[in-house]
Amino acid sequence: RVVVGTKVDQHHVNWVTAYNMLTGIRFCVSRTNAKIDRDLTDADFDAKHKFSFDITGNELTPSAKYDFKFKDYAPWVFRHLRSKFGLDPADYLVSLTSKYILSELGSPGKSGSFFYFSRDYKYIIKTIHHAEHKFLRKILRDYYSHVQENPNTLLSQFYGLHRVKIPYGRKIHFVVMNNLFPPHRDIHRTFDLKGSTIGRDFKEDELEKNPRATLKDLNWLRRNLHLEFGPTKKDAFVEQMQKDVALLQKLKIMDYSMLVGIHDLQRGNEDKLRDKTLQVFQPGGHKSEDQPPNMLMRTPSKLENARKAQELRQLIKNEKPVPMGQILDKMPDEMAGGHRKHSYFYSDDGGFRATHENDMAGEEIYYLGIIDCLTHYSMIKRFEHFWKGLSSPESQISAIPPERYGDRFIRFISGITKTRERAEAEKEQCEHG
Template structure:
């Protein structure tokens, strides 16, 4: 991979690059607007190419995926349908069509967004890989942004969720991903138990990301969460997860290194360049009883250990990221907040100012991700080994060292 070593300048964030893409009639049938020529413009190409490098994505691979004839055809046809989401042919990227006003928001946020990614390699913010506009000959311009797909294309997902931390209007919608509907907050009945240190670091990163979005005046973002089940079964407290000793024995087999790790060792693991919380994070999932669904999530969280002997538990891998990060608190959103506040509790609606949205979102995340507690957790050396080995075993294949 060609590495761009030069520092980016302010001009790089304002630069554009125009090209013309041409297909033959044989390669591009059922053409939109009956055209084979497309005008293509890249916004801030050097900046987005640098972001691609951070995730070890070849620019040539990105071009083949996004500029392929089928993908380009779907993008241009979507210009007549309004805002839509599209999946690239290789399922590595998500394309979202935009209004021109939204392009301006992305470009204004880009310098600070780029600095944030450089400073926090484990950020959960959706990775933006490109901002483009395409126009077929004789057609209209279509603006779109390209994100990295949170969900790997080669895994089987149990459920998808789009979570904001609000309740009004947050029932299941008709969006389908990998032949499964995307559920929302009112359908969410899981809690995920993580090692306490991992949870603390995860919530700290969520706090950092939310503070960035708040400083940019952004609200209405979501945690997009995909759950991969490993072994669903009914378990009690004694069998809901493997013991620390079993995990240590399995992961240290054939290794000459000591398995006794301190909390500082785990901190070092989580600070590795390229570590991503949202890429295959192991957790113990607890699903609430149906009769508990009327109670608040906080109450269910506090009582979960007392009732864990009869709850449905799963070993899971979690894939997640913070998406929809370009909605600012504009006049339309302010009016929407004023109207909905008359009818509903202002704390239950999604449309609130960025500061209130950030606080509510963080509070909700602290109730979704809970600390795992075991009888032998007081021994920090043993539990530290368990935490590090579980994170390392599940995420080593996902970590790319810069």
């Protein structure tokens, strides 16, 4: 899978869905943010609110381009999560503003999920199955406490859970989460690692056609790669991964991966492949800008927008309730993006920089995290376990029970976390001892 997108414009089959998603998010997030902050209650975790949008508008919702229904789940919990993850409320709203439609990540995986990037490439909207949706609601309390206790968690950061439905259409559930990869840096190689070898090979000869494909465990091993972290970073990384995986095991989750994007500082931002394919579309306007994501971080007609953004921040941070209309008025067209600096593992320019044995900075920046963590063991895996188990030794297949899945995952990822120096030394020892 390539991390470039197709623009979602009026001619795109998913235009209406994408537009409705963004309109719904913007409305719901503004609505919650307009209220004075308060502590969470038990009921907040089960809360859901339904809104009807139509072209005329009504006393609850402003007018929209299309008729659709929108459901917002546990808005207060997600408001607190966003704040815990260090998102600026105004920034979040602006990134997901419906004035600018997203790009869609092509050919969805076997799960059938669709991925959309926010226009500034910071957020990902992933459509999820109803079962995953129900499961996230069920584990939300555990997830929330885990994030409270582990501000540096490597798990996917969930910022919102919603549902959208057009008349006579089916219900589409989706989450908003962090894009692990940065808007302003080329990712030279991407790996999706599970610690399994069966079926975990991306055909090397297809790499030519698709140089940005996501590679897998066997491709990693074949290249003899390592997550090059010296002692300090390795300890922190492995410790956090163990805590995160312990939660996933407790909740009987499996099939997750460590997503690893590698930016080679020596190569820098060399080719402009992505620049051509990631496009931003501005409905209503005439411009369809072919701008690279890093350009989007800069702000055209900046002053006016910066001022508006500042006012919006003030308005939202104010301890008083604010009417919706005022928030929408203050919405800037563009805004310089603030970076996620809160997590230790995303603190080196949005990623985690390699280090040597002596903890001196290394040559790569890794952008990594644990993704696809909403598959409960009961969903499909029991079946898969059964039939794959007929032909493969159990320790090798990916569909083993959650406890062992997690242990194997930790063993694999810890095992590949070592500096060049250490890897060489071990090799030497092997050859001579």
